[in-house]
Amino acid sequence: MSTLEPPRARYKQVAALLRDAIRRGDYTPGSTLPSQPDLAKKYGLNQSSISRAMATLQAEGWIRTEHGRGSVVLDVPMVKRVRKIDRHHRSSRGESAYAEELAEAGMTARTELVHWGEEDPPDIISEALRIAPSEAVLVRKRHMFADDKPVQIAASYIPMCVAGSVDIAMPDTGPSGMYGRLAERGFAPVRFSEDIEVRGATSEESEFLNIVHGQPVFQVLRTAFDPEGRPVEACLNVLAALRWRLTYTWEQER
Amino acid sequence: MSTLEPPRARYKQVAALLRDAIRRGDYTPGSTLPSQPDLAKKYGLNQSSISRAMATLQAEGWIRTEHGRGSVVLDVPMVKRVRKIDRHHRSSRGESAYAEELAEAGMTARTELVHWGEEDPPDIISEALRIAPSEAVLVRKRHMFADDKPVQIAASYIPMCVAGSVDIAMPDTGPSGMYGRLAERGFAPVRFSEDIEVRGATSEESEFLNIVHGQPVFQVLRTAFDPEGRPVEACLNVLAALRWRLTYTWEQER
DNA sequence: TAGTGGTCTAGACCACTGC
DNA sequence: CAGTGGTCTAGACCACTAA
Structure with missing residues (x-):
């Protein structure tokens, strides 16, 4: 005692x-x-x-x-992982931004397609895409791993009128390949916006991310716009907030 | 019962x-x-x-x-406040970015200079500024309010060799005015980087931000670089993570 | 089955606040 | 001082897991 x-x-x-x-x-x-x-x-x-x-x-x-x-x-990482966004960094190769980021950190990326099809989107997505809540979208939900540890849940949403058909998302080559196919259809994404929020993890999220129910998660909503300013894709990413550092860099316009 | x-x-x-x-x-x-x-x-x-x-x-x-x-x-905001970062958005006027953002949201900004002087920086700052931990920096710590409610703690750090003297930070006109004076000294900031982390609030932070001890806060570290790539300023911002949405936008380089 | 964590009670004492 | 929330006990019962 x-x-x-x-x-x-x-x-x-x-x-x-x-x-x-x-x-x-x-x-x-x-x-x-x-x-x-x-x-x-x-x-x-x-x-x-x-x-x-x-x-x-x-x-x-x-x-x-x-x-x-x-x-x-639980395994409590001493060093946080980094998720990096800057203009010079993207789509330089055919790989996804996710794989590139992790490769830089010396980690192995793996992506698992969890779910795929045509659906009614959640409110936050229909708002981001500026479409009616009842308008169907193409959904692509994925689980992402780093060195085989679960790190991120990602769900990509594309209006059916932009996607054309469900096939555009296959094979699952990540954003770069898909953006290329969107460009062929005249919807090349040129502007991006990310909204970062923090909220408690749902049961589903905490199970996959191997954290405790209610622990804070980043909810990152990325919206891609074409040259006319139309939203062409919205992507919702969820990461354990205590394990990641998000990094953004930009140059001052003069 | x-x-x-x-x-x-x-x-x-x-x-x-x-x-x-x-x-x-x-x-x-x-x-x-x-x-x-x-x-x-x-x-x-x-x-x-x-x-x-x-x-x-x-x-x-x-x-x-x-x-x-x-x-x-406690007051639980239904709508989260937005903190916006994009290249077209900054330093257009003499105001601080903070005041601009809040004005767009229809809120009144107020800033209170809490502390000011020459100090040894915390580790995270000396790393960001790439200086020795023992090298003194000019500190400017401020409390920020929106409609007279506390919303953000901000601490700006500038190496003394960049600042020249402590006077550069006065009068307290916010980043824009100060960046102008840095530019006069040959350290015009042209590139920025923000690192976003989430951690539990300290007692001091929870008291000022009017949240519960341990609730998640955003810790945003912004580093400003001059054309030679030298860090000229590091600014550490702390916000209640459950009350804010951070927004970043950028254009794709083609 | 035995061992684990989760909940609850009745009662107690403490520390802090404000009158 | 009375009223508040914070902690702790001794004991109990429950639900779940694994052998």
Whole structure:
């Protein structure tokens, strides 16, 4: 039994001790912490207090408690990954911007097409595309991995009147290839806009991204416009906000 | 006493009821919720359970509990504010970009110079400016308000070798005026880079921004470079992440 | 089945606020 | 001082997981 002293709340002291232990590497990602009854015995506290400490660590993103199994240590990256946007950086090759970015960071990119077809878009998308909510769009939803770890959910939406047919999205070559096919149809994207918001992760998102439900995620909405200013594509990306740094660079117009 | 039914945890049901009530406007921003003993009586629960419901609402950013005073309802903006960055948008007038942005949204901007002088910079700044940690910089820390509500903390850092003297930052006219004086000294900023991270708010930040400790904040680090690629200014902005949408637009290089 | 985490109570004491 | 929220216990029961 260790010594926990007021005035600081003892469940916070336990949380701090475990947090430091995880940070030090005493508990490695994927392993489980001692059980709550064991920790209660060790620190001379009630299970309720330990449970509270665990809830704290979970809210901070250090662990994920799994009912009936234990408290699993999550992998907490010391260095954030970088997502880079600048004018000189895009579509230089046939690869997707995503693969390029990760390659620069020395990581391997993999993309999985999750879903694909013609649908009614969510409100945020119909607004971005300036179409009626009932107007169908071509959807392409993908899961993205870096070194086989899940990192991003991406959903691309194109109005059917722009896409022409569902085939334009196949094969799934990423934005560059698809933008080329859009250009052939007279809808070459020339201007881009990204809206960045932060919100709590949904259950679906937290499951895929391997974070705790409610942890903050970036929701990045990229809209592509053709020379006439018409939106031709909207793409909704979701990333774990605590694990990424987004970078934008631009030159001053003089 | 109301009816709360398993299987859902009853403290979660109470949290949901109060959340809906706040959303509906039954409790207005600035007012306090009923006391925990009162709510316990009303819902037929123990104070501990109510306390847990309150902790949940606080973590979600709906209320702020104040020890000995009560649980204060925070103002939850329905529409997020927008912070816009594009090449065509900046330094068109003598005003600061911040004032321009807010004026477009129909809001009144106010800036308060909090602190000003010559200091050793934090690590993140010395890295951005590519100087030794011990090299002094000119600091200009400001608090920014929109319609007299606190919205942003901004700290600008300029290497002393670039600034020349501390006077360059005065009078406090915002970036545009200051960039002009830098240009006179041969350090005209022409390229900009912004790094966006999300982290939990510190106590100081949560106090000023009127959010709960630990709620996510944007930390935006803008670095300005002169034509030779030398960093001439680094500016660290902190905003409540759940209340803002950041927007970036750019044109495709062809 | 045994072991895990999740919830809840009844009661207690504390620290802080404002009158 | 009374009223507020914060913490903690001892004990209980539940739901879930894995052997």
